[in-house]
Structure formats: structure tokens, C-alpha cells
Amino acid sequence: MGKVEGGMKCVKYLLFVFNFIFWLMGSFVLAVGLWLRFDPETVSLLNGDKAPDTYFIGVYILIGAGSLVMLVGFFGCCGAVRESQCLLGSFFACLLIIFGAEVAAGVFGFLNKDKIIKDVQNFYATTFNENNNSTLMISYQKVLNCCGTLADNCPAQEPQTKIMQDCETAIKDFFNSKLYIIGYVGIGIAGVMIIGMIFSMVLCCAVRNSREVI
Secondary structure, eight states: OOOOOTHHHHHHHHHHHHHHHHHHHHHHHHHHHHHHHHOHHHHHHSOSTTOOOHHHHHHHHHHHHHHHHHHHHHHHHHHHHHTOHHHHHHHHHHHHHHHHHHHHHHHHHHHHHHHHHHHHHHHHHHHHHHOTTSHHHHHHHHHHTOOSOSSSOOOOOOTTSOOOOOHHHHHHHHHHHHHHHHHHHHHHHHHHHHHHHHHHHHHHHHHHHHHHHO
């Protein structure tokens, strides 16, 4: 079995290091996804029977992507060490599939960002109108430091008290910050995956060429 030499050997070890970093990134993405899913503040806002689930769909995609990235990173390390064309080709194909899925999820999130926020705002307004003293309403007001809606402002407050914003505006600010986290993490992973695909193809071609020479 031919072994890569010279510069390709450097690529081999670079790909191994890359895959280890890729595995760590998968662990980080999984951790971020689990945090967004089980964050007490977020869960307290979306634990009603009629609460919209669009936000959690994006979070579940993130958790799945993190788990898959960890698995692919592990097999990428094995492919680089063993100089296996099969494993390297499979690694490239998996990266390509994940990259495509991530782009699709990013487009979905971007196109539905306003809908996610609007669904939560409508859910809050409906629940507020039904019972503005419910436990869920108290959770919203406590977590977001807000009160009332756009149509029903906060009750009169003491002059020295800081005026709180309405909860519909607070919901928009809160979920915008959460969705931006998902977006930034996704962009970072996409950039790393492109580098990984380039390295894996270069090493796979080098392994094939070295065997053809022998």
C-alpha cells in the first residue's frame, strides 16, 4: 500500500488536526443547541399548550447537526490516519450533505425569522387577553422585564420607577438575539466545512496517485 510523502504528508496531518477541531466544533454546536433547547428562560416562554414550535424546530436541527458533525469528524480522523480513499471520500460526501442541509436550514431560518417572532408575539397577546395574571404571563414579564402589549400598555408606574417596554417588543429583541446565535454558529461551521472538503479531496487524490505509481 502506497503512503503519501512530502507535502501530502503535511496535508494528511493538517486534515487530522482539522478533523479533531471539527469534532470539537460539533461538541460545541451540540452544547449550544442543548442550551437553547433547555435554557430555563426560553422554555418558560414557550411551555404553553398552544405555544409555537417553529423556534424549537431550528434548535433541533442545530442539535442534530452538532451530533452529526461529531460523528463525521471522528471518521475523518480515521480516514486521514489510515489514508483510506473510501473513508476520505465518505467524509467528503458527508461534509457536502451537511453543508447543503445547513444552507437549507439557514435559508429556512432567515425566511421564517419574522414569522417565528410574530407567532410568539401572537401567542403572548392571545394568552394575555385571556388571563393577564396567569403563571405564564408572570414568566414573560419576569424573564423579559416587560409588561402589557402594544395595544394594552403597562399600568401607571411611580415617577421614580424605570418605565418598562411592552412585552411584544421585548419578545422581538429576545428572540432576535437567540436566532443570531444560531446564525453565527452556522456560518462558522460552514466555513470550516469548506476547508475540510478541500483538504479531504487533496489527500484522497494524493493517496490514489501514490497507489497508481506503485
